[in-house]
Amino acid sequence: MARVGHRQRVSADFDGGIDAWGIQHRWLDAADAxxxxxxxxxxxxxxxxxxxxxxxxATAPVVTRPGRDLGLGRVQVTCEDGSERVVDGVLPADFPLGYHQLxxxxxxxxxxxxxxxxxxxxxxxxxxxxxxxYAARSAASWGIGDLADLRTLRTWTEGDGGGFLLVNPLHAVAPTLPQEASPYLPATRRFRNPLYLRVEEVPGHEPVDVDVDAVRTLAAESLVDRDAAWTLKRAALAAAHARSGGDDAFAVWxxxxxDALEGFATWSALAEEHGPDWRRWPEALQDPTSADVAAYREAHAGEVGFHAWLQWQLDxxxxxxxxxxxxxxxxxxGVSGGGADAWVWQDTLAQGITVGAPPDALNTLGQDWGSPPLTPWRLRxxxxxxxxxxxxxxxxxxxxxxxxxxxxxxxLWWIxxxxxxxxxxxxxYPSDDLLDIVALESHRARAVVVxxxxxxxxxxxxxxLAERRILSYKVLxxxxxxxxxxxxxxxxxxxxxDLPTVAGLWTGTDAEDQLEATDMPEADVRRGRADLLEKLTRDGLAEGASAAEAVAAAYRQLVRAPSLLVSLSLEDAVLEQRRPNVPGTTERENWRIxxxxxxxxxxxxEDVARLVRLASGEV
Known part of the structure; x- marks a missing residue:
């Protein structure tokens, strides 16, 4: 997401004046004004x-926990597994977790x-x-990191004793050109981007499907070229699907x-024909429940099936x-307002609104992230x-x-x-309900949440957050x-x-990059850099130290943290001076480095190995 922030605590006695629509009439800025x-x-x-x-x-979902009173008197509950239970007041301590109907x-x-x-x-x-x-390419990938490269990273991390990888959003964008570059403005938050497929590993692939010279050209580029990569992958994947798309295992999957997959696959096929924004499609196709959409799905079953098959391969x-x-x-x-999720749930989204953030200490102009918000009562x-x-x-x-x-x-800040x-x-927003839903999904998937x-x-x-055991995010x-x-x-x-790499901060190139890419006042950029340098040098880093020494100094501080998860940045490990994204601009090579x-x-x-030794407590 093209955004950045700092951690500012609002005073506990501040009254924002919230009205019946959930709108807060007053807010505090970074200076507490x-x-x-x-x-x-x-x-x-x-x-x-x-x-x-x-x-x-009287009809909205009841989100609760075992041992709590439903406040509804005697109710009949049909559980997920089809069993029936009667609850009178307090939900029993052994009541099954999940999504039921009362x-x-x-x-x-x-x-x-x-x-x-x-x-x-x-x-x-x-x-x-x-x-x-996307930045973690290998000699075998097509100019963009893919899931086989993720597998390489996983085995390498495991071999060094690491316990996790934190990756950028892998969600799908429209299957059209130009490809959306930002991982934080996807077409959907439910399905994944086929750009991350390793083509050679999909069933039905044949080497004849690959333009070898074009792949070599992509591999030699210094920036990710999503349009070229998708053009090549789309053609090769379509050929593989033509050979193997009728697999029985795929049909079962x-x-x-x-319906969720069918809706997304239908949107994808429609987007290839009519463009990436459903709001500009013929009116009869703008309603996902219309007879015209159903007729399109039937008439274009091959195209719809192809996009569903891509999701199987990604899975x-x-x-x-x-x-x-x-x-x-x-x-x-959030998601793109013209994308698949916005098409399916258009009645739940707030039309004519985007979300962002008001001005703060590190972005004095405020931020607009481009996604339409869910309307709270419609979400319920x-x-x-x-x-x-x-x-x-x-x-x-x-x-x-x-x-x-x-x-x-x-x-959320609505604009x-x-x-x-x-x-x-x-x-x-109804935060208690949403957080408890996160806890339920975490429990079911045995997944840590940050x-x-x-x-x-x-x-x-x-x-x-602490009550739900959602981990905080601590940034040096x-x-x-x-x-x-x-x-x-x-x-x-x-x-x-969204923030400077250690090498970029230390050398000053990040500040110059930010000044060139944004309209932020120079004084604000220089002041921000000075504040971060104070953090970096508080252990006594010498003024003439190298970028590698600055990275080591930062991570010597970090590994003192008793935190459950300690994260090392690959950009820092290889002394990259450019951050992946400079908020507030779309002109820079954001999300392409x-x-x-x-x-x-x-x-x-050796630079990478140094960080591994620090994280492992060997130095």
Whole structure:
């Protein structure tokens, strides 16, 4: 996501003036100054949010835990497994966790979500790598890192004693040109991007399908060329599908994924014909439930089946890549407004709104991330299904979840179309329900959950995350305390994809990059760099030290953290000076920068080995 933040705590006695629509009328900026939301903004947001049905409170899902009183009197519950139970008041301590259906005495039916209230945690502390998978190419990949490269990273990490990989979002974008570069603006949060397939490992592939010269050209590029890679892969994958797409195992897998997969595959086929934004399609195709869409699906069964088959191949290759290692996948805060999820759930999204962040200390212009938000009451009316499917689809097959901007489960900064990023307002969400759903999905998948809690953190957030055993995200660049004082229930890191690499910070090239790429005032950029340098040099790093020495100094600090997960950045390990993303611009080569050391050569790098020794406690 094109965004950045710092950790700012809002004072506990601040009253934001929340109205019946969930709109917060006042907010505090990074300097603790209070701002009033414009009346025109409030009016516009109220219009978009609309009025919930009068019976919503009687029909919305009940999200609870064993041992709690449902507050509904005597109810009949049909459990997921088909069994029937009667509950009178308190839910028994042994009541099965999961998604059930209850019926009250007056015949009203509603979803019952029973959560353990706590996420799964690994049994012991470990270290691992943060990886931008698209950047982690090898000699065999087609100019972009793929799932076979992830498998290489996994076996290498396991061999060195590491316990996890944290990867960028792997979600699908539109199967059209130009390809969306940002992993944080996907078309869906439920399905994955076929650009990450290793073509040679799909069934039905033949070498004759590959333009070898074009692949060599891609491999020689210094930046990821997604358009060229997708053009080549799309053709080779289509040829492989033509040979093997009728596999019985695929038919069984496809049937098990149900309507969700069919809807995504149909959107993908339509996008190839009519463009990546469903809002610009012929009107009859804009409604996913229409007879015209059903007729299209039947008439174009081959194209729809191809896109479903791609997801099967992604599922197979991801599971082979991760093995038993925990791979923490990233859940973006939202999706493209023209994408597959927005098409399927258009009635649940707030149309004419995008989400972002107000101005703060590290981005004084504010931020607009481009994704439409889910309308809180409509999300409840949809039985939380869009959220559940997004969490489950992201967490599947890998053992970990990082929730981008986890504060968005409490409130989101809504920006009306045509307004600047500073001219928005916070809108509240049913955070208790959403967090307990995360805990249930974590429990089922035995997946660790990390909440990216960087930014303006209001009272109660840290406590709510800790109660659910959602790990905090501790970043050296933002923390005043020595890492030795950081909590155990955290993922510890030096930097993030939106922040300077150690080498870039130390040499000053990152500040120059930021000045060239954005409109941020030079004084703000220079001040930000000076603040981060104070963190880097607090152990006495010499002024004339090399970039490699600066990286070692940063990670000597980091490994003092008692945190459950300690994350090493591959960019830092190979002394890359450019951060993956400079927030606030689309002109720079964001999300395209390749690691200067191929994946299959990382094991021979002394700079990489130095970080491994630090993380392993050998130096």
């Amino acid at each position: 209070e701002h009033e939301v414009a009346d025109a903004t409030v009016d516009r947001l109220r219009t978009v949010i609309g009025e919930p049905p009068v019976d919503l409170e 019926r009250t005495a007056d015949g009203t039916e509603r979803r019952l979500v029973v959560s353990p209230g706590r996420c799964w945690l690994p049994p012991q502390a470990t270290w691992g790598w943060t990886v931008q998978l 496809r049937a098990g994924r149900g 197979e290759q991801l599971r082979a890549a991760t093995g038993a290692l925990t791979v923490i996948q990233d859940l973006p805060i 009316a949809a039985d939380y299904e869009p959220f559940i499917e997004s969490v489950r689809g992201t967490i599947a097959g890998a053992g970990g979840l990082r929730i981008d901007h986890v504060m968005g489960l409490f409130r 009306p179309d045509g307004s600047g990023a500073a001219d928005g307002a916070y809108v509240r 909440g990216e809690d960087l930014g303006t953190v209001e009272p109660g957030v840290a406590e709510a 660049w933002f923390e005043e305390d020595d890492p030795a004082q950081w909590p155990g229930a955290a993922l510890a890191a030096v930097t993030t994809h 390749l690691l200067p050391v191929p994946v299959d050569e990382l094991g021979a790098s």
